[in-house]
Amino acid sequence: MKKLFLGILVVSMLAATLLGCTPKPAPVVKYKVGMVTDAGTIDDKSFNQGTWEGIQKAATDMDLDIKYLKPAGTTEAHYITEIDNLVAAGYKFIVTPGFKFETTIFAAQTKHKDSKFVLIDGSPHAGDWTSVVGNNTVSIFFAEHESGFLAGVAAAQQIKTGEFGFIGGMEIPPVQKFNWGFQQGIAYANKNFGTSITMKEENVIYEGSFERIEAGQQLAATMYDNGVKAIFAAAGGVGIGVIQEAVARAEAGKEAWVIGVDVDQYAAGIYGTKQDKSVILTSAMKYIDQAAYDMIKAEKAGTFPGGKTLTFDAKNNGIGIPKTNPNLSAEIQASVATVFAKLKDGSLVVAAVQGDLIK
Amino acid sequence: MRIKLSKDSILSLVAVILGLTAGAILMRLTGNSPIEGYRYLFSGGAMNIERIGNTLATATPLIFTGLAVAFAFKTGLFNIGASGQMLMGGLGATAVGLTLAWPKPILLTVMMLVALFAGGLWGAIPGWLKAKFNVHEVVASIMMNWIAFWTVYYAVPAYFKGPFLETESRRLPSSASLKVPWLTNLFQGSYINLGIFIAIATIIIIAFILDRTTLGYELKAVGHNKHAAQASGINVNQRIVLSMAIAGALAGLGGASFYVGFASNMQIGVLPSQGFDGMAVALLAANSPWGVFSGSIFFGILHTGKGFMNAMTNIPPEIADTIIATIIYFAATSVLVERLWVRLKKKKILRFLEKSDVGAGGGE
Incomplete structure (x- = not known):
């Protein structure tokens, strides 16, 4: 009994000292x-x-x-x-x-x-x-489909022949559009740049969440075991698992590539003793940061476009692959830039619907 | 009985104080003032009528899952499957709510009954496996969580989705929601709903069953000593199944209160965390029904106030989560505090026995 009260006493004294500090003065209002x-x-x-x-x-x-x-x-x-x-x-x-x-x-x-x-x-x-x-x-x-398209064109040209896979998070429109665009990009490269990349139906999977890293790892392991060379992972945390699996394989000297999503994920896939290599071939980016930045800037300038619905696509440089892609050759990057220009001027249109594509 | 109750309350309070102290240390270590932190944490959970309503709304599912865990504990069973039972209850209630267009009082009654039975079934299965094949209920109920998770994952997009989104059900019509205008207005737009009244009624019923009925006595007897209970003529296996079924039914009601009260639709791919928080609530409450009520309100304040603390101080959300987790962790250690208590008592008795030369038999 005594000990218990002693304990409580010590605890409350400790609490008192901790609580005793004064709050910092309020900073200048920004x-x-x-x-x-x-x-x-x-x-x-x-x-x-x-x-x-x-x-x-x-x-x-x-x-x-x-x-x-x-x-x-x-x-x-x-x-x-x-x-x-x-x-x-x-x-x-x-x-x-x-x-x-x-x-x-x-x-x-x-x-x-x-x-x-x-x-x-x-x-x-x-x-x-x-x-x-x-x-x-x-x-x-x-316009996720345009972004996925460009990544597909880039990845197909770099790998040239073999199997590709897709791992999505939840089966929701933005993720689906990445998938459909990616498949169209591969088809475009096969047709116009002489590549020979295939995608099997069983290698197009929606994991169902954006969180389960270990599930991403397992799905990726299965795909790589079945001969897939590169996986497009549009899956948040699940995609991190995909990248981890690819890194583990690359460390062991096996071929395993990932196409990143949303942001430039190059840094997430770094491996090697000198940390100078990455499994990220390229990333299908949405310039989310730019969108947030632009809106804040507009607000500060008094031109906040309230009430509007904006679309960020190739036309306003709202999507694309990263500016630097250490795993893509200069020619391929130039080729992707030409394709991007075609999307921009409207001479090339990517479908935002499934059509006869896989899932 | 009265003395025992008050002892439990003291133990829980000590645990809460320990938790808050640990949280304070963490705030101090990250360069923030615990006074400010706690001031905003608690005012965030209770500073106006809307926030009090939100705290009660957050606490409602926890009351049910806390009861679900506590009730099974009384029979010596660890019901770790409250999340899955919640999902099944929620799915049942949502299915009825989206399908039938009956008048609100009848519809809600049917929805709650369906939730009760769906959750009950989900609890009864691990109970039956335990009784029949001695499969450990922890393992079985974890598995049931995932079966429920994937059942919802399949059923919602297949039958209850809206025109666009694959990942959640349609929004429930207001005639199928536990939210009622007078209550929402009373709490100035809060998420409070009829669930809180059902929860309180449930506490009263469960307390009555446990303390005043033969069934409650038998369930507790099984919990205290299975073999003694068997020897005294109680059908232990049957009681295990029943206990798990009631626990599951409670969590099922919690699922209904969450999915058709707090939320207005069901999202797939989420195992509700309330199922796990329910364990902490039950531990803190020392398995007493009214303790579950207080514990849930406490957790409700923490969950509701956390964001306000984040917004008003420089404590980053991740640290805030850690602080909340620490408070919960320490709060849930009331069992340890109790062990310490008992040990101190025992020592005293032993010392007394030694002194009076009676001897303590085999000793420790």
């Missing part, structure tokens, strides 16, 4: 930009990270006070709680990445009329898919 993360972490080397990097860049250039919050779950209630928190703390410009925020932003744009919202990869609606973009909201979409 323009505040907030973000709520989607499922997954801020360093997911994908969507959350891309958005956050754009906000960070804006913070450096425009001297902003920035903050991101991580919801306790993935329901609308969880998301709106975090938006309420940001607004309560004075963060009245809020960027949210991902379609899961659609109904949340629909509610938030009415609830917080004095705040502004940027919804990346989605359009606000009440749950009935009738899009209602409020005057204080901008909805942004990307």
Whole structure:
């Protein structure tokens, strides 16, 4: 009994000393930009990270006070709680990445009329898919099929012959469009650049989540074992597992390539004793960071395009492969640039629908 | 009985204080002020009527899963499958809610009953496997979690999806939601729903079953000593199945409260974390039904207030998660605190026995 009370006494004394410090003085008030993360972490080397990097860049250039919050779950209630928190703390410009925020932003744009919202990869609606973009909201979409197409063209030319695979996260439009574009890109390269890349139906898989790293690893292992040379992983955390598997194989001297997604994932696939090689052939990028950056810049300049739905595609340089691709030869990069120019001027059109493509 | 209860409460409080202290140390180590941190954490969970509503709404599924774990514990069973039972309950309720267009009171009653039976079935299977083949309920109920996970993964896109999104069900019509306008308005737009009343009613019923009925007595007897219970004529196997079925039914109701109350649709690919938090709640509550209530409210405040603490201080979300996890972890160690307590007591008794020369038999 005595010991217990002694314990409590010690604990409370410790607590008292810890609590005793004074709070820091309030810093100078800057323009505040907030973000709520989607499922997954801020360093997911994908969507959350891309958005956050754009906000960070804006913070450096425009001297902003920035903050991101991580919801306790993935329901609308969880998301709106975090938006309420940001607004309560004075963060009245809020960027949210991902379609899961659609109904949340629909509610938030009415609830917080004095705040502004940027919804990346989605359009606000009440749950009935009738899009209602409020005057204080901008909805942004990307042409994933064009991005996947370019990555397919690039990867096919580099590997020339063999099997490719695709591992997606959830079977949702942005991921599906990456897949369909990628397959069209391979077909385009086979037809125009004399490559001979094939994709089998069993090597096109949607894992079903964006989180399970170990599942990505297992799926990739199976594909590589079955002779697949390169896997396009559009799968968030699952894609990280794919990259890990490829790195393990590359370390052992086996051929295993990955085509990254959303952001330039080159750094995620680095291996070798000198850390100078990477399994990332190239990445099918969406310039999420640019989108976030542009919107903040517009807001600061007083030209926030509230109420609009914007599409980032080849035409406005909103998608593409990274500027530097150490694993692609200079000729291939030049060839991809020509294809990009064709997408840009509209002489080449990539379908955003499945058609007769796999899944 | 009264003395025992108050002892349990003291142990839980000590555990909570330990947890908060550990959290404070973590905040201090990351260069933040614990006073500020806790001020915002708790005000974030309770500073206005809307947030109080949200705290209660967050606590509601935890009450059910906490009860689900605690109830099985009483029979000596570790129900780790509350997440899966929640999913099945939620799926059942969602299926009914999206299919039938009955008047709200009847529809909601049917939805809750379906959730109850779906969860109950999901609990009864591991119970039956345990009773019949001595398959450990931990293993069986974990497996059932994944079966439920993939069942939802298949069923929602196949039967209940909207026109565009493959990954979640259609939104429930308001006639099939536990949210009711008067309650939402009373709490100024909060996510609170009828689930909280069902939860409180359930606590009363479970407390009554455990303390006042033969069934409760028998279940506890099985938990204390299976063989003694068997010898005294209790059908142990049957009681194990029943206990797991009731536990599953409780979690099933929790699933309904979460998917048709807190949320308005079902997402696939998510194993609800409330199933696991329920274990922490049950541990903190020392398996007492009303303890589960307090524990859930406490966790509700932590979960609801975390984001506000993040927004108002420089504590990064990851550290905040760690802090919450630490608080929960320490809070759930009330069992350890109790062991310490018992040990201290034992030593005293031994010392007393030695002194009075009675001897302690074989000793320790």
